[in-house]
Amino acid sequence: MLKRLLVKMQSERGQGLAEYALLLGIVAVAAITALASLSDGIEVVGNTIATVLENLAGDINRD
Numbered sequence: 001m002l003k004r005l006l007v008k009m010q011s012e013r014g015q016g017l018a019e020y021a022l023l024l025g026i027v028a029v030a031a032i033t034a035l036a037s038l039s040d041g042i043e044v045v046g047n048t049i050a051t052v053l054e055n056l057a058g059d060i061n062r063d
Helices: 002-062
Strands: none
16 A cells, blocks of 8 residues: 555656646746747847947947
8 A cells, every 4th residue: 555655646746746846847938939020129228228238338438
């Protein structure tokens, strides 16, 4: 009886690990998809920040 209980507990642990791995895979795919769809917007924001910083640096150097 104890042996059956131990076998059942081990199989449930393996199932939990598989569920976590599946969930991690889904989250990774969602993150990659989100970053891919937002990449153009992120690039625009980065370029805008770079331009503002260049302009500020130019203003400081003129003084």
